[in-house]
Amino acid sequence: MLTYHLDPHSATPLYEQLYRAVRADIMSGALAGGDRLPSKRKLAANLHVSQITVETAYGQLLAEGYLASEPRRGYFVQPQLAVPSPAAPAPAPSAPADHAPDDGCRYDFRTNIVDNGCFPFATWARLSRSVLSEYSDRLLRSTDPCGAVELRQQIARYLRDCRGLGVSPDNILVGAGSEYLMQLVIQLLGRDRVYGLENPGYRKLYQIFQANGAAVRPLPLDKRGLRADELAKSDASVVYLTPSHHFPLGTVMPAQRRLEILRWASAAPRRYVIEDDYDSEFRYASRPIPALGELDRAGRVVYVNTFAKSLAPGLRIGYLVLPDALMARYRARFSLYSSTVPSFDQHTLAAFLRTGAFERHINRSRKVYQARRDALLAALARELDGLPYEVSRAEAGLHLLLHMRNGMRERELVDRAAAVGVRVYGLSAYYTPPVTPPRATLVLGYAGLTGAQIDEACALLRQAWDAAPSGTAEGAK
């Protein structure tokens, strides 16, 4: 007779204790396939529990297929229920990857950071509360697969007013960030395509295209941005661009080059330009440069942008603007995908745009970032005085380029900076494959540092770089 210790004072009900005990015996092999279990009456008496308890436990074991019942014969253990043992020990989990490697650096000139201090959180929270009251349980329903109409209307208005793009809300597709949206674009345009990417460029993008099985071709740039002649010579049929502000070189693609690329796209069927307009809001010397999509009359530009940079990374909302033909294809083939953004966040963002809070926030942020850029330029001028260097591409975006000509190679500049607690980034890492550029150039993102931090960091950089380069020093030994 089966005998288990069941604890009537446990939080786990008696039937569940019994179910677990029998099940463990079956899985360990203590109860073998074909074994007959005691009748409910007998087991109940043996364990001093009610028959209902045994019946419930047996019922669960029946439902899960551990037992079979045969009329008038009783309950039998099903055969072959030994749990397979592992073929090999599972590898130990690796430590989570660090996103901002902590090597003791006090100052970090990384580019992928925004200053949440600018964000009008009180306004956002107030709008959140009113969305909760106003929309109430309508927030529980999925939005349209392309995103809430209210949000798409506001995005269309913003694009018209601030980016010179006249688009219909029907051409907008809202999704969970630009990385997700790029994966959709690859599905929409085809994984069998060859995609031309800017080189240097946003390295993560290469990984995203490759993880999605699409072939990529790195295409070189000149001072006007991606070279249209190299694009035409390549086998790419889609090209990805950051025309308003190239990452990381900062180039603004002039109108002529834009039109050359649009002519390339129109010259053959199924050619497309993906325009990533990622930080176009932040331009200090002139108005924001209008989007390339504005010049597109042939429906060949897919526009992508995100609120992660202009608002907050924790708000995972981006959007595509698709030409009519591609939107029709999306609706036909991919409407199966539900919207990836919670309704609540879509409606709160729509309210944030509608009330003008977004534009006020952008204007305020632009001033903050401009002040940081100015602080960085001033600190570099002060601290690096006497060292040969040049700054470029400081007129827009959240980073600038620092060309050092003190004889140190890029690697040495980066390592010496790290040794004094300042993390800077070499331009070479943005090339595919990584190259040693002819000049030592650093990419300095300033959005995440205050003026005081910038001053201190630049003073440290002076210490780090104010020495004979190691190559020369060695040569002098």
Place this chain on the structure above:
Amino acid sequence: MLTYHLDPHSATPLYEQLYRAVRADIMSGALAGGDRLPSKRKLAANLHVSQITVETAYGQLLAEGYLASEPRRGYFVQPQLAVPSPAAPAPAPSAPADHAPDDGCRYDFRTNIVDNGCFPFATWARLSRSVLSEYSDRLLRSTDPCGAVELRQQIARYLRDCRGLGVSPDNILVGAGSEYLMQLVIQLLGRDRVYGLENPGYRKLYQIFQANGAAVRPLPLDKRGLRADELAKSDASVVYLTPSHHFPLGTVMPAQRRLEILRWASAAPRRYVIEDDYDSEFRYASRPIPALGELDRAGRVVYVNTFAKSLAPGLRIGYLVLPDALMARYRARFSLYSSTVPSFDQHTLAAFLRTGAFERHINRSRKVYQARRDALLAALARELDGLPYEVSRAEAGLHLLLHMRNGMRERELVDRAAAVGVRVYGLSAYYTPPVTPPRATLVLGYAGLTGAQIDEACALLRQAWDAAPSGTAEGAK
């Protein structure tokens, strides 16, 4: 001399009106490449505006590459700026696809619906507000790429208490819904794999695998679920299962079959089982069936679930449980993907789980759905009395199967129901490729209908089906 009408009373600043006007002339060809523009002083005088206005407009045109300036010579229009005309007229956008086609049906037995009436919105809103106050601007930051730690801890606790799964929060990956997560799984396991899918099964899944470039093999089921022998004979190295409650057949896979499939997975390297546990919370006759992953000792089960069904479709949060080796691979290769779920929603859901509101909601929903199922069984018994039919698989989930044996084919049953305003769904559509099953079987989802609606719908079904089948009637002519 250029002459434009500029409106000093417009909301658009004068410099911008001028910039737009010159730009339009360049794009239309009215100003051609090489044309010299008037000096700032002369144009300002001509237009009766300040020189600053002209300077700002010219500056923007320079920044965008429409003009070039030559020292001491002035401003020149850049060449080749005619906008390319469309190669072909863009096709008209198609109408958005309907999700629930509105053909005048008053009652719809669709399966992909939940009743938001059960949702404790007041509790959710209260937790939302306290998350806004408590977390404040920390909500602006991205969470860990795998999801907020607080949420992963709560999911691990829930899986332990309610699904019999002992997993670490480190093995959980939170994402924007199960469709997105399946795309990640395909990237993680490989697009070059062959994936075995249940047939019949969830049709959308076939589309998702195919849209992501993965090969699929439909695998047949018997009364215990997916056939392990057919799986072993196929070239699939990954199999997707709904073991707790097969969609749409409702089969609970018994322990023996689960172990057979786990043995298959352990028998060769790189074999995996994807367990979709989609509506395991809703089981009426016994406790929920524990997850298959619980029996996995070899790290071969990828578990996927979503809160869309158990909470609300508008809350776009699902999760994966990955075995150690796969999580290590994810961290190494895909940490580049930011979390796809806004921080705010992750923290609110964590609070909803932590306070026990989720479990109370599930228990309440289960009672509501059980009452609807009971209402449907009673209405069918009452209304279809005298007609030959059989109901099966009513013990779990949010739908049941109705086998009609009144001589009508599935198509006729569906069409006649639609003619009286009731939408029902034939089982044949869940097969790949669609088949004509030997018996006429309908899949009736009841989660979206009240008891009264169910009564009225069943009375209408009686009218629809209480006639000689059209085949017989025609035969009698």
